Amino acid sequence: MTVPLTLSPEVAAASAAGKPIVALESTIITHGMPWPQNLDTAQRVEAAVRDAGAVPATIAVLDGTLHVGLSPERLEALAKADDVSKLSRADLAVCLATGGTGATTVAATMISAHLAGISVFATGGIGGVHKGAELSFDISADLRELAETPVTVIGAGAKAILDLPKTLEVLETQGVPVIAVGQDNLPAFWSQDSGLPAPLRLDTAAEIAASHLMRRKLGLHGGQFVANPIPVEDEIPAAELAPIIARAQQQADAQGIAAKAVTPFLLQRIFELTEGRSLEANIALVLNNARLAAEIATEIAARQ
Numbered sequence: 001m002t003v004p005l006t007l008s009p010e011v012a013a014a015s016a017a018g019k020p021i022v023a024l025e026s027t028i029i030t031h032g033m034p035w036p037q038n039l040d041t042a043q044r045v046e047a048a049v050r051d052a053g054a055v056p057a058t059i060a061v062l063d064g065t066l067h068v069g070l071s072p073e074r075l076e077a078l079a080k081a082d083d084v085s086k087l088s089r090a091d092l093a094v095c096l097a098t099g100g101t102g103a104t105t106v107a108a109t110m111i112s113a114h115l116a117g118i119s120v121f122a123t124g125g126i127g128g129v130h131k132g133a134e135l136s137f138d139i140s141a142d143l144r145e146l147a148e149t150p151v152t153v154i155g156a157g158a159k160a161i162l163d164l165p166k167t168l169e170v171l172e173t174q175g176v177p178v179i180a181v182g183q184d185n186l187p188a189f190w191s192q193d194s195g196l197p198a199p200l201r202l203d204t205a206a207e208i209a210a211s212h213l214m215r216r217k218l219g220l221h222g223g224q225f226v227a228n229p230i231p232v233e234d235e236i237p238a239a240e241l242a243p244i245i246a247r248a249q250q251q252a253d254a255q256g257i258a259a260k261a262v263t264p265f266l267l268q269r270i271f272e273l274t275e276g277r278s279l280e281a282n283i284a285l286v287l288n289n290a291r292l293a294a295e296i297a298t299e300i301a302a303r304q
């Protein structure tokens with residue numbers, strides 16, 4: 001029995017030629033953004049990767065096959081569908097074994113990218129330790145995946161809906177390098193600055209690529225988390241967002257939202273409470289991450 005894995009023709013050709021490839025997740029399309037901005041963003045992110053000289057590989061499970069690289073038609077169908085499962089590490093095998101369809105989270109996208117030989121993956125933000133985790137135990141499987149699977153993940157920090165100090169503690173315990181790009185503090189997704197010092201700082205794509213390859217030489221399991229701050233002109237300052245996030249969290253608690261539903265619920269409520277501004281910032285930061293990921297993938301390909 002083999003893994004039902006299909007590379008798109010473009011990704012297969014890039015892979016055979018040793019060209020830089022950037023993996024992209026699909027949960028952000030199906031659960032992280034509303035239609036039609038989700039499709040428009042997914043297309044623009046792919047274009048941003050291409051403009052920076054790399055090949056995009058958007059990843060999803062369609063009818064029991066793990067697709068690495070989606071045709072424009074498949075991407076559009078996925079963005080339009082409203083009954084797609086959210087697949088993390090725990091869900092991937094069941095979905096594939098039963099012929100299901102699902103969108104991959106950061107964790108499942110890392111697993112898939114690694115299977116396809118892709119080292120670099122761009123997203124918006126990673127999952128982390130939720131506020132109130134001391135009672136709910138809600139800690140994203142993304143953190144454990146970063147400790148396990150050797151893919152460099154570029155995000156704009158962790159979402160301010162999370163408990164950021166606890167998220168950093170878990171990443172440190174798991175031995176995951178958290179690298180802020182070009183600044184000392186950890187960025188906080190919609191905001192440039194979380195107010196927390198980042199454990200590590202690097203300033204160039206070349207340094208991040210060298211560090212990725214050094215981990216491989218050392219035989220270390222797991223990936224790197226690269227926290228790339230949102231451009232200043234696109235950010236929503238943390239102080240402005242804090243009361244909005246608190247309100248969204250209260251509503252989630254009052255409605256008993258739990259498990260997989262928490263992140264999509266909070267993102268949707270924050271979208272409504274900011275009258276769409278959070279989505280605009282989210283789109284800008286994903287594009288920014290796609291560009292940096294393409295540079296890092298190019299640096300890694302040049303050194304191999």
Ligand code: PSU
Pocket residue numbers: 025027028031032033088104105106107123124125126127128139140141142259260261262263267282
């Ligand atoms: N970042 C976004 N939007 C999203 C997510 C991240 O801007 O929708 C998704 C990612 O797929 C991430 C997931 O892996 O949320 C985390 O979900 P959970 O907290 O349930 O592990």
Ligand code: MN
Pocket residue numbers: 138139140141259260262
């Ligand atoms: Mn969770």
